[in-house]
Every structure is written in C-alpha cells, then in structure tokens.
Amino acid sequence: MSKAATSPELKRAFLDHLEETKVHVTRLEQAFELMGEKPRAKKCDAMEGITKEGEGIIEETEKGTATRDVGLILAAQKVEHYEISTYGGLAQLARTLGRNEVAEILATTLEEEKNADSLLTGIAENNVNYDASEEEEDD
Ligand SMILES: [Fe+2]
Structure with missing residues (x-):
C-alpha cells in the first residue's frame, strides 16, 4: 500500500506502521509464551477480505491521484x-483471567493501532480528502 500511495505522508505512515506491525508479531509471540x-x-478470512478490497481500490483508481489515497x-x-x-x-x-502481563502486552499494541488509525484520519483531513475533491472524475 505504501507503493500505491501518492502522498508522502501516507507513504511514510504505511511504512512506519509496517515496522510497528513486525513488533506486534513479536509481542504476540511473548503473549503466547506467557x-x-x-x-x-x-x-x-476477514483480513483477507479487507486486503482484497484494498487491492480492488488500487485497480479501480489512477496511479498518482489523491482519489487513490482516499481509497487506500x-x-x-x-x-x-x-x-x-x-x-x-x-x-x-x-484482564478477566488475571493475566495482567499478557493484558499489558496486548494493550501496548492496541494503543499503537489506535495511533495508526488517528494518524490516517489526520492525513485524510489535512490534505488528501480535499485534494481528491479537486480531482476530475473520469468515467
Ligand atoms: Fe495495524
């Protein structure tokens, strides 16, 4: 998705979150061990569906457009x-099971996921959505 993105902020956000996600995998392994x-x-299956939807957006939008970024x-x-x-x-x-150490590990990742989500909202609000609204439709 970082390759398909046009806005440098969006590319950066995707790449940074990819690195974070690698840490999330390590944390999950720790949680399993505990x-x-x-x-x-x-x-x-759900994630596969969402991923397919993302691929569809790339196919249906033009490279280098803010419209594609909105979809991404x-x-x-x-x-x-x-x-x-x-x-x-x-x-x-x-937490309910009294496995607080595991809960903490999962909560740390949860916060990073929430931050990634807010960052994407900010990118959409600050430039991408407006830029896309100025692009011409071609159909
Ligand atoms: Fe994530």
Whole structure:
C-alpha cells in the first residue's frame, strides 16, 4: 500500500506502521509464551477480505491521484479498526483471567493501532480528502 500511495505522508505512515506491525508479531509471540501456548499462523478470512478490497481500490483508481489515497486510507482504516477490536477484546479477556502481563502486552499494541488509525484520519483531513475533491472524475 505504501507503493500505491501518492502522498508522502501516507507513504511514510504505511511504512512506519509496517515496522510497528513486525513488533506486534513479536509481542504476540511473548503473549503466547506467557500463556504457555505455542503460536501458530492461521489465515484470517476477514483480513483477507479487507486486503482484497484494498487491492480492488488500487485497480479501480489512477496511479498518482489523491482519489487513490482516499481509497487506500479507507481500506487501511478498516484493517486498523479490525485490529483495534481484536486487540481490545483480547486484552480485556486477559484482564478477566488475571493475566495482567499478557493484558499489558496486548494493550501496548492496541494503543499503537489506535495511533495508526488517528494518524490516517489526520492525513485524510489535512490534505488528501480535499485534494481528491479537486480531482476530475473520469468515467
Ligand atoms: Fe495495524
């Protein structure tokens, strides 16, 4: 998505969050270890659907346009919201189980997901949405 993005702020936001996401994987491994469980990769159907939607936006919009950026932000925020609900729910579950260390790990990632989401909102509000509204429609 960073490759498809036009705005430098959006490219940066995608790249930075990609790095953060690698740390999130490490944190999940720690959480599994604390729970005495072995982590296993499992395909997420919902995330696959959201990812496909993002690919569709890239296909249907023109390269180098703010309109494409608007679509990318919408798709990326769906990813963030899905992650926020999942990390939020799991952190709460860990708290209920008295696994506070695990809850803390999940809550740290949850905060980073929320920050990524707010950053995308800011990029949309500050320039991309307006720029897209000024672009010509071609259909
Ligand atoms: Fe995320």
